[in-house]
Amino acid sequence: MNDASSPPPLSRQQAGQLLQALRTEMCKAVIGQQAAIDDILTALIANGHVLVEGVPGLGKTLLVRALARCFGGDFGRIQFTPDLMPSDVTGHAVYDLASEQFKLRKGPVFTHLLLADEINRAPAKTQAALLEVMQERQVTLEGCALPVPQPFLVLATQNPIEQEGTYPLPEAELDRFMLKLRMDYPEAADEMALVRQVARSTRADMLEVAVLRPLLQAADVLALQQLASDLPLDEQVLDYAVRLVRRTRDWSGLTLGAGPRASIDLVRCGRARALLRGGDFVTPDDIKGCALAVLRHRVCLAPELDIEGLSVDRVLEQLLEQVAAPRP
Amino acid sequence: MRLSDSVAVLHPRSPWEAMDFGMALARRHAGLLMLAWAIPAWPLLALLSLLLWESPGLALLIFWWLKPLGERLPLFILSRTLFGETPRLGESLRALPGLLRAEWLASLTQRRFNPTRSFDLPVLLLEGLAGKELWQRRAVLAACRGKRGAGWLTLVGLHLELALWLGLLAFLYLLLPAQAGVEFDWQQLLEDTPPDRLWLEHLTNGLYALVLMIWEPLYVAGGFGLYLNRRVHLEAWDLEAAFQRLRRRLGSATGILLLATGLVLAQLPGPAMAEPPASQASQTLGRQAARADIRAMLGQPPFSRREETTRWRFGDPAQVSDIESLPAVPADFVQRLAQALEVLLWLAVGSGAMLLAWRYRAWLAAFAGRRTPAARRAPPRPPGHSAPRPAASPTLPADIATQAERLWAEDPGQALALLYHGLLERLREDYQLPLSEADTEGEILRRVRRLERPELQHLAETLIRHWQNFAYGRHLPPAAVKDELLSAWRARFGSGSPA
Numbered sequence: 001m002n003d004a005s006s007p008p009p010l011s012r013q014q015a016g017q018l019l020q021a022l023r024t025e026m027c028k029a030v031i032g033q034q035a036a037i038d039d040i041l042t043a044l045i046a047n048g049h050v051l052v053e054g055v056p057g058l059g060k061t062l063l064v065r066a067l068a069r070c071f072g073g074d075f076g077r078i079q080f081t082p083d084l085m086p087s088d089v090t091g092h093a094v095y096d097l098a099s100e101q102f103k104l105r106k107g108p109v110f111t112h113l114l115l116a117d118e119i120n121r122a123p124a125k126t127q128a129a130l131l132e133v134m135q136e137r138q139v140t141l142e143g144c145a146l147p148v149p150q151p152f153l154v155l156a157t158q159n160p161i162e163q164e165g166t167y168p169l170p171e172a173e174l175d176r177f178m179l180k181l182r183m184d185y186p187e188a189a190d191e192m193a194l195v196r197q198v199a200r201s202t203r204a205d206m207l208e209v210a211v212l213r214p215l216l217q218a219a220d221v222l223a224l225q226q227l228a229s230d231l232p233l234d235e236q237v238l239d240y241a242v243r244l245v246r247r248t249r250d251w252s253g254l255t256l257g258a259g260p261r262a263s264i265d266l267v268r269c270g271r272a273r274a275l276l277r278g279g280d281f282v283t284p285d286d287i288k289g290c291a292l293a294v295l296r297h298r299v300c301l302a303p304e305l306d307i308e309g310l311s312v313d314r315v316l317e318q319l320l321e322q323v324a325a326p327r328p
Numbered sequence: 329m330r331l332s333d334s335v336a337v338l339h340p341r342s343p344w345e346a347m348d349f350g351m352a353l354a355r356r357h358a359g360l361l362m363l364a365w366a367i368p369a370w371p372l373l374a375l376l377s378l379l380l381w382e383s384p385g386l387a388l389l390i391f392w393w394l395k396p397l398g399e400r401l402p403l404f405i406l407s408r409t410l411f412g413e414t415p416r417l418g419e420s421l422r423a424l425p426g427l428l429r430a431e432w433l434a435s436l437t438q439r440r441f442n443p444t445r446s447f448d449l450p451v452l453l454l455e456g457l458a459g460k461e462l463w464q465r466r467a468v469l470a471a472c473r474g475k476r477g478a479g480w481l482t483l484v485g486l487h488l489e490l491a492l493w494l495g496l497l498a499f500l501y502l503l504l505p506a507q508a509g510v511e512f513d514w515q516q517l518l519e520d521t522p523p524d525r526l527w528l529e530h531l532t533n534g535l536y537a538l539v540l541m542i543w544e545p546l547y548v549a550g551g552f553g554l555y556l557n558r559r560v561h562l563e564a565w566d567l568e569a570a571f572q573r574l575r576r577r578l579g580s581a582t583g584i585l586l587l588a589t590g591l592v593l594a595q596l597p598g599p600a601m602a603e604p605p606a607s608q609a610s611q612t613l614g615r616q617a618a619r620a621d622i623r624a625m626l627g628q629p630p631f632s633r634r635e636e637t638t639r640w641r642f643g644d645p646a647q648v649s650d651i652e653s654l655p656a657v658p659a660d661f662v663q664r665l666a667q668a669l670e671v672l673l674w675l676a677v678g679s680g681a682m683l684l685a686w687r688y689r690a691w692l693a694a695f696a697g698r699r700t701p702a703a704r705r706a707p708p709r710p711p712g713h714s715a716p717r718p719a720a721s722p723t724l725p726a727d728i729a730t731q732a733e734r735l736w737a738e739d740p741g742q743a744l745a746l747l748y749h750g751l752l753e754r755l756r757e758d759y760q761l762p763l764s765e766a767d768t769e770g771e772i773l774r775r776v777r778r779l780e781r782p783e784l785q786h787l788a789e790t791l792i793r794h795w796q797n798f799a800y801g802r803h804l805p806p807a808a809v810k811d812e813l814l815s816a817w818r819a820r821f822g823s824g825s826p827a
Contacts, residue, residue: 232801
């Protein structure tokens, strides 16, 4: 496992082409989820973690596996279960009888791309262990701080409809995720294509990701992240992003607004999205395009609207319709 | 009835102990009591089920209504058992018709919902009273909280029956095989049972009868215990039983001789004590003096107990206040003031109710009213947030294209801004696009694309692209763009001023 310490020089044009190729490649495996693919690539470039939510069978895990397949770095997967312990995630010290010494056995978290499948099935202490790594990007084992390799991206999945035997992530821990994606049912035409493709597949019930080409190395991801962070951001666009987040705090449909970390993540996502579309600067559209994914898990819906049957997304959409876009 | 033959120790008990005593008595003969209850009841339920196969609920209601009649046989057995004459099952069943005749109609009508039924039944059945005598006897037994505990016994019994029945229903549901294909939901419970499920309803009625078979004898025994306890309190049955046992033990001549000697010795004067001589005055006490002495004695402890309490109470209009210093307030004024206060209070209550209804109207609409599905309704606009306003444009010149051309040489950015705001104005005016302040450039372009006008779309895309390059990327537009944009603008909008 190598840390990509020196990213190769990459022009914006090359970056745009690379990302377009990556998106096209992923679309071969994940059919009808274009928005989710864009969001996951946004998180990859913005160096943030992603929580993917959706009912079973929509391809949450497939999406992550497709990204892992197109990514030449290391990929690890943890299936979260109620009996999973923190040491199963981070690693632990093992006594070696031959050398009569304790040896550190690193956990699956030491990887570039980590799939935390069904994260809400593990108890709070195990979730906290992972969330700590996400935040600190290092693991302390036996008093020794071990950094995780760069880039490091956690893609956690959870099923929103199953509440029995699950441990919902608290708001403070949800805040560690840069984006929360909601995967929805595909359109009819996409579903037709998907069914047709699966029916041809040698695997009985799932799409193949083996056919995808690895287009991206760990160093490329670091280079893309560097490029994104250098993209020009006009003061008015920055002001727009901050106004969007601040408005969540006094919006009467929400009992809990997003914090400053949301403003930071929104700007980072805006930059990543600008790079993804091949732009040379960030526009209000880039900010608005990822505002929903950045904010939806950081706000709490007012109980009366919850009773009315409204979703957080609908309330946030209404909020987005109220905040004035920049008009220089 | 010889109290000395009682198989149980009779002595005054608390109501709870008395009920426990009755139930302990029932537990000794549980099998007999359950059979005696079940043998008439089960066939009756079966008959009702057959007759009312289509209406299992009605069958259960009738069966439940006849419950008081089923309590008589267990009571008969318990009353015999107490004095060691436990009847056999056949003998008990032969007594049943006679037991059912006593006041059966009253038991099923006016006294059906009597909460102290278990206590009143022994009075009717064991004392053989009827009419006014029965009523008076019950009054005597109920005096001084004599029935204490009987109501609680019924209430607890009601809940116990329900809990056991629901438990058995759940158990039955768990035992149903998957092949039976019985799937319940709450909605179905409120609807008519389909014909192919009637057997299941009747089976649940049977489960209720099973619960009663266990509980009813215990209930009757609890009431019987309370009744016995009341008799012990009122008639000193415990003493009577003790005397009867004593008489039996001392039945011989020696015993009588000893008793007589004891009684004679008890009449002998006591030893002479050094007492003060009685005063002469007391010997010549008159009637008046005696009354005064008695009154004085009654005014002292332990015959009287004085205590002072202070509390608020409503004044008695009949009593004249002894406080003369207060100014006299006209009664009419006080009456009017009270009425005004009452009106104000009612107004406050009404206003509070209306305020609550208004405050929680969403909840009321959700839970009490008919709602349209939320998915079809727009989200309610939070208070304090106005509707999106149309995009405000700076004051535009009459001829936008000419003005922009003039500005381009000095400040291309300013010229682009003018053209961009002019475009927004024209889109609102000429094409009725509902643009708001919150619309970004991308959203405006999407709206333009929906108009399906290629020239307008091309102009908007070019202008907005260059405008964004300048506004957010600080890239000046190339010189060639000027002519392209201005000619396209003039071709589309002419001078550019609103018509």
